[in-house]
Amino acid sequence: xxxxxxxxxxxxxxxxxxxxxxxxxxxxxxxxxxxxxxxxxxxxxxxxxxxxxxxxxxxxxxxxxxxxxxxxxxxxxxxxxxxxxxxxxxxxxxxxxxxxxxxxxxxxxxxxxxxxxxxxxxxxxxxxxxxxxxxxxxxxxxxxxxxxxxxxxxxxxxxxxxxxxxxxxxxxxxxxxxxxxxxxxxxxxxxxxxxxxxxxxxxxxxxxxxxxxxxxxxxxxxxxxxxxxxxxxxxxxxxxxxxxxxxxxxxxxxxxxxxxxxxxxxxxxxxxxxxxxxxxxxxxxxxxxxxxxxxxxxxxxxxxxxxxxxxxxxxxxxxxxxxxxxxxxxxxxxxxxxxxxxxxxxxxxxxxxxxxxxxxxxxxxxxxxxxxxxxxxxxxxxxxxxxxxxxxxxxxxxxxxxxxxxxxxxxxxxx
Numbered sequence: 001x002x003x004x005x006x007x008x009x010x011x012x013x014x015x016x017x018x019x020x021x022x023x024x025x026x027x028x029x030x031x032x033x034x035x036x037x038x039x040x041x042x043x044x045x046x047x048x049x050x051x052x053x054x055x056x057x058x059x060x061x062x063x064x065x066x067x068x069x070x071x072x073x074x075x076x077x078x079x080x081x082x083x084x085x086x087x088x089x090x091x092x093x094x095x096x097x098x099x100x101x102x103x104x105x106x107x108x109x110x111x112x113x114x115x116x117x118x119x120x121x122x123x124x125x126x127x128x129x130x131x132x133x134x135x136x137x138x139x140x141x142x143x144x145x146x147x148x149x150x151x152x153x154x155x156x157x158x159x160x161x162x163x164x165x166x167x168x169x170x171x172x173x174x175x176x177x178x179x180x181x182x183x184x185x186x187x188x189x190x191x192x193x194x195x196x197x198x199x200x201x202x203x204x205x206x207x208x209x210x211x212x213x214x215x216x217x218x219x220x221x222x223x224x225x226x227x228x229x230x231x232x233x234x235x236x237x238x239x240x241x242x243x244x245x246x247x248x249x250x251x252x253x254x255x256x257x258x259x260x261x262x263x264x265x266x267x268x269x270x271x272x273x274x275x276x277x278x279x280x281x282x283x284x285x286x287x288x289x290x291x292x293x294x295x296x297x298x299x300x301x302x303x304x305x306x307x308x309x310x311x312x313x314x315x316x317x318x319x320x321x322x323x324x325x326x327x328x329x330x331x332x333x334x335x336x337x338x339x340x341x342x343x344x345x346x347x348x349x350x351x352x353x354x355x356x357x358x359x360x361x362x363x364x365x366x367x368x369x370x371x372x373x374x375x376x377x378x379x380x381x382x383x384x385x386x387x388x389x390x391x392x393x394x395x396x397x398x399x400x401x402x403x404x405x406x407x408x409x410x411x412x413x414x415x
Contacts, residue, residue, distance in 0.1 A: 001183060001194075003069050004203040007060045011207030015056030019215045022052040023222045031098040033223055047098050049216060050227025053208040054091045057235065058084060060204040070195045079197055082121020083238035087231045089114035090154065094227030107226075108151070114234060115150035119143050123238050146241060152282075153240075154233035156275050159282040161229045165217035166319050168224065170326045171232045172209035174274030175202050177330035178236075181270055182243055184337060198243040205235045218315045233275075240271035273333040277326055324355050 026032065026046030033045045061084050064070045074080055093110035096102060102110075124146045127135045136142045161167035179202040186196040209232070215221050224232075272279070332348040 008203045008207035011056040011060035011204040012211035014059045015208045015211030018052035018055045022048045047223035047225035049224035056208040078121045082118045082123045086114040086118040090230040091227045098225045115147040119146045150237040153237035154230045157233035158229040164220035168209040173326045174330040175206040177334040181334045198239045201239040273329040
């Protein structure tokens with residue numbers, strides 16, 4: 001575990017130190033999030049944080065390739081470099097979109113290209129943890145499912161990237177649960193060698209997110225942009241795909257039946273739990289827009305994070321509560337590996353109740369220490385007593401409440 005923690009810290013440090021440089025590049029290439037009618041941030045903000053995150057991941061993986069402990073991971077195949085190469089492709093694609101505003105078909109083609117590159121480098125779904133453990137024998141079906149999973153993961157993370165620190169925090173929390181799971185699985189599968197590609201990639205992914213968060217949490221100085229959200233989705237999907245090949249259904253399930261087989265489904269359930277909020281947000285957005293006769297990529301202000309603001313939560317409080325929900329789902333599923341499913345279900349029920357109280361309870365109008373004006377140093381009560389001269393600002397939605405002009409959301413242009 002010490003090697004993985006070292007790589008996590010390296011990825012975090014490189015990302016943290018490289019983010020100011022990414023902000024400089026964003027300004028020089030005009031990759032700036034302008035203030036639009038549907039936005040509530042009050043000044044243009046750079047959005048190439050993905051460049052710094054990619055650099056952190058690349059440096060950490062290169063360092064890992066030089067570690068004797070992880071030598072076997074790189075000797076068995078090109079999967080690690082396939083994930084890194086796919087991340088580089090979508091990072092460049094996101095950079096181009098942030099600068100030139102690519103149409104959705106061009107972006108989709110680029111995402112398919114990146115996923116196809118990973119599949120070419122042997123990062124492919126070869127089995128699914130079903131009751132009878134379904135092995136994918138057709139190379140075409142394997143390629144199609146791999147590309148589908150990667151593209152869905154990238155767009156799910158992209159859809160939820162709407163509040164400062166939200167996407168990076170969700171992936172850091174869910175990735176931590178997945179990291180612990182893959183490490184424990186490796187201990188069981190190969191007690192003599194804990195080296196594992198999925199654990200390696202999850203460690204550097206969590207590190208990149210943690211290194212970026214200090215720059216991105218409210219009030220944000222830089223957005224990750226599409227170059228960042230697609231990198232997070234692709235690396236996470238690649239890690240989840242590689243772990244399916246490390247589960248031996250024969251040895252693990254030969255003596256199990258019924259509810260005892262629940263842990264066998266973790267390779268499928270845990271990735272879904274980690275990105276459950278992004279997937280739910282994306283599914284609701286697509287259904288909502290199609291029902292209204294609009295394109296699934298038509299932007300609106302009805303995402304989960306917008307609904308949290310409409311409930312009365314501040315920007316920071318909304319993000320932290322969504323962090324809680326992510327931890328409930330991801331660590332709840334990961335706990336199935338260690339404890340009986342009935343005990344886990346009972347604990348999960350308690351955690352859900354607590355999360356609901358945080359979401360819908362009195363915290364919506366209380367908790368001064370989490371108010372946005374505390375973070376920015378402004379005092380709205382004083383400003384109300386002595387109003388300043390009116391200045392132009394972007395129009396805001398009445399549903400978001402009077403505090404909304406101080407918030408900074410940065411929903412992508414395609415949503």
